[in-house]
Amino acid sequence: MKQISKTPDIIARLERAGASVDDVVVFEAIALNNRPLRKRHPLYNGAVAQRSLLLEMALALELESRPLQIMHDKEELPRGRVFFGELRDEGDTELRVLFWVDKTYQNEIQLIENGTVDQVSVGMLPKQMICSADGFDFFGEGAGVEHIFTGTTPDGHTVGKNGVYCKMVGLETFFEISLVGQGGAENARIVNNDQSHFSPRMQALAASAKLDHLALTAIATTSRTETPLMDVKELLAELRTVEKDSTKFQIENEQLKASNTALTTERDALKTQLEAASKGEPEIKTELDALKADHEGVKAELASAETALRDICKDVLTASGQVDVEVPEKIEDVVNTIKETKLNLTAGGKASGAEEGKTLSASMSAGSFRTRR
Structure with a gap:
């Protein structure tokens, strides 16, 4: 019997x-x-799920169930739905799940x-x-269309040859589990109820991502003429579009970097000028104070x-x-007034005698109104 008792x-x-x-x-x-x-x-082909990936899949189920x-x-x-997951590290590292089927x-x-x-298969x-x-990371920034399509790294290593395989690290998205005739992972199967090992004790993990044509739907395949996930031409066209968009983004990013560098240089130049002006401020203030005193x-x-x-005018x-x-x-x-009165005196205008003349002469001495320059 394979049904699990509802504890x-x-x-x-x-x-x-x-x-x-x-009802389930x-x-x-x-x-x-x-x-x-x-x-x-x-x-x-021959890829191995790392523990980090299995753990994140288990934790993702704490946030949201996945469809069966x-x-x-x-x-x-x-x-039905897959509603709980737990890692087991006894021999193999396994992702154990609980799922329900609607009656x-x-x-x-x-x-x-x-x-x-x-048997079951994951879609992730x-x-x-x-x-x-x-x-080499086939999903990294340095990977191009040819690397992904051929499974060959820039150094010439090809997945599936000479013992080369991919390590699946970390979870991008986990979107469903299916009932299948044969699972892509060996021993990915529904267990009997007397083989259940569940002891719920997981913590939740925030996860969000997108579905991708390169996602794994882990159904076993043995034929070398396997029908691809999608038409090869369509896949190449899509990947090349992604690569083209990525190149465009890189160009725009470089332009932004160049613009940012120019702005940084201009900012630094202005900062230098400001610092120089700040250093010269005391000297300018001293000069201004001197000019003010002179004024x-x-x-x-x-x-x-x-x-x-x-006073001279009054004396005249x-x-x-x-x-x-x-x-x-x-x-x-x-x-x-001084000029006109002096002219009148010179022309024989009223003079009050020798004493007045002496007073006028003394009053009009040039030294009486000389200014210092």
Whole structure:
């Protein structure tokens, strides 16, 4: 018998996954292990799933159940769900899963119970496909169309020849498990209920990814004329489109880098100028302070000269007998008044005698209004 008893823990997990507990039947299977895959494919031929990949698949089931399909046919609705996974490290490293089948599908349930259908296959995509001989990543940035299509690295190692195989590392996406006639992984099968080893104790892992034509659907293949996952021409066209887009992105990325370098250079130049200006600021301030002091001195001298000139104007007016005449406000009027009064005196205008003449002469001495420059 292969049905698994619904323990309280399994019931809780079924309910959490959204199952109607009374309307489903539960089974256990070895979904994938670390034995070489028996699949004719440029990359998956003899590929070995690493423990990191199996662990991430188990943890991914803690976040979301996966559909149970028939022969990877996603055109049909699933027959049930895979709702729990756990790693076992006894001999082989195995990914053990629990899945349910809806009781509506009594035919499938009976085929499993009878042992007619006893194997499963995963639909998933690893993050990396690492060559065992030289470490080349067929899913990495350096991989091109020819590498992927031929399974040959830049160093000339070919998957499936001379013991070369790919190590499947990390999980990119895990999208379904199917009931199949023969699993791509040896011993990937539905176990009897007395062989169940489940002891739930996993932690959740955030996972999100995309479906890819290079994803593994691990059904065993023995014929070298195996029908590819998709038409070869279509695959090449798609891969070359991806490669072309990647090249375009690289060019745009280089242009952005060049632009960024130019902007960085310009920024550094401006920074240098700013630093130089900052260093010269104290000297400029000293010069400005000196100019300001000189300006204040000139203002004081001009004020002193203006006062002296007004005094001379007053003396000239007094000497000419214009005692009551006020000295003009504007300095140009002061100068004109002195000139006109002096002319009048020279022409024989009123003079109050020798003493007045002496006073005028003394007042008009050039030294009375000389300014310092």
